[in-house]
Amino acid sequence: MEDAVTCAICSELYQKGPKEPLVLPCGHTFCRTCLNKVFSTSLGRPTCPTCRKEMGDLEHLPICFPLLSLSSEYAEFKVLPARVAMERMRLGLMKELEGLREEVRGRRMELQDLARELVSKTRQVSDLENKEVEAPGGLVCKVDNAVEGLSTAVHNACCLEDVLISQDKLDSIKEEQDQALTEEALNIGRRSVLDFDNLYDTMHKKTKETAHTEQELCERGGRGESSIPVLYARLDSQDERLLLDCLARPATTNLSLQLPSEVYLELSAGGRRLGRVYIRLWCHLRRAHQFLALCLGTLGPSYLGAFFSHVAYLKQPKETLCCKEYIRKDGSIGTKELISDLEWGGEYAKNPVRGLVIPLSKNVDEHGFGICTRSQPNGTFHCPFGEVVSGLNVVKLAIRHEPVSEVSISQCGMVVPDITF
Incomplete structure (x- = not known):
């Protein structure tokens, strides 16, 4: 019953207006909105999405009134099949997760900007051999990983119970996100009152140990293909500006930026x-x-x-x-x-x-x-x-x-x- 009163392309219920069912010359039926998309994106003569026969002129396609009436009666039942309800909830959760993922990424970039601002204020170098400074974004990364894991679970959900469980987990992740972002911002705020010379020297020392140079190459899986270098350019702060040094001098110290690839x-x-x-x-x-x-x-x-x-x-x-x-x-x-x-x-x-x-x-x-x-x-x-x-x-x-x-x-x-x- 459900398949008969829904469009085979968008899976939405037929109804008056943009979603009214139109009958093609070949006998197949689709909603007006989907057929409009087929006509607007077709490079040549538009064809039926099912049998590939020519569709003719959209303006002259008749409306299937019996199917429209049947769809209206079906809509009055006000009951969704479990699989339809599950799919709608699953898609809603995926949308929420995507928004949360983008928000986490945005906040991570804000934290990185703040870290760069701290470095830009550094002017002198001193010895701090026994001190470490934690890189920003650790707590945010944990939340991000939780979002990725839940996204996979929602994508693989096969029953309504799985979707409801995922909804509860999403609510918990949102609470953890707020707590993580607040704590991370406080941590960075505390660093701002530290000796900036010490912060610069620590970063300088750690970079010497794990520096990326232009000699680092991408492996090609042992297939004998030519290797492609991953280039890093040195970032510097001078005259209250953030500078990207010429690639003729490989990035071996301080901050470095991987070139867009x-x-x-x-x-x-x-x-x-x-x-x-x-x-x-x-x-x-x-x-x-x-x-x-x-x-x-x-x-x-x-x-x-x-x-x-x-x-x-x-x-x-x-x-x-x-x-x-x-x-x-x-x-x-x-x-x-x-x-x-x-x-x-x-x-x-x-x-x-x-x-x-x-x-x-x-x-x-x-x-x-x-x-x-x-x-x-x-x-x-x-x-x-x-x-x-x-x-x-x-x-x-x-x-x-x-x-x-x-x-x-x-x-x-x-x-x-x-x-x-």
């Missing part, structure tokens, strides 16, 4: 969030700089709102989820490269390995990228420019979605670089 894509389909994919870019390549610009929108266009086009080599070695477009500021679709003289083939070619991010074409008027999910030892990718470090399961979920052209990039951006002491 990690971005993320949030994938969604049919109004449902699939998850985030985190990608480490190989920033010695121009293709990586173009990808970073499209994740941030610094050149105007961005991936925000773009749809994936197809899956190459589906269920075979070299299987790749492909996206051919980006979105301009005016909302139109772009398909051309943004940077000229991009790398291709030769020394840049590598074997297809799961997780690699690749270009789809070497032509300047054909932009596109793909994410590989299956390796092929004897194959070739002409110029991989990054790799997935987390979220490859989200890419596989997108590949399994029917049709894959409904999968979009609902959010994208850059992971804030690490600051080390």
Whole structure:
């Protein structure tokens, strides 16, 4: 009964207005809102999401009044099936957890800013061989870890009881968060009354023991690929300004900042969030700089709102989820490269390995990228420019979605670089 009176795309109940059921020429029925989205995002003649037959003109599609009447009667029962209630509660908890996670991250950044402000006031160096200063954010990290653990539990919830238990845990985490943030702020406040010379010297000494230099390389899993350096730039405080030193002098002392190299894509389909994919870019390549610009929108266009086009080599070695477009500021679709003289083939070619991010074409008027999910030892990718470090399961979920052209990039951006002491 429920399946008959709900839209197969958005799973919402048919009702008068935007959610009224429209009958396609092929006989399948969907709500007006979902069909509007199909029409607006289709590059050619729109087709039925179920059988792929042409849909015709949206304005002339008839309303299925018997189904609309049946849906109204069904709504009057005022009773939700347990699985529907559980799913709504689970999604609500996921939304709350996401908001809490973002709040924790924001407060952690505030704590880091405060720590940097303390360091900027330091002017002299003295010996403190037997003293340690705890890095800020320890308690916040504990709360953050609790949020991540609960997020996994909510995602895997299989019954209403699991969801209710998760709700109780969420309330407890919120209380712990308030306590942790208050205590952490007090700890940092106490440090402000310490001798700033001592604080500077302690950080200086600890950095000498665990310094990151430009010689530190990313391992490539023993596959024989060329290693990519992780570069750190030295942070300094002079003339009441925070300075980022030239890379010609490697960061070996004091504060250092890892250069931006990690971005993320949030994938969604049919109004449902699939998850985030985190990608480490190989920033010695121009293709990586173009990808970073499209994740941030610094050149105007961005991936925000773009749809994936197809899956190459589906269920075979070299299987790749492909996206051919980006979105301009005016909302139109772009398909051309943004940077000229991009790398291709030769020394840049590598074997297809799961997780690699690749270009789809070497032509300047054909932009596109793909994410590989299956390796092929004897194959070739002409110029991989990054790799997935987390979220490859989200890419596989997108590949399994029917049709894959409904999968979009609902959010994208850059992971804030690490600051080390």
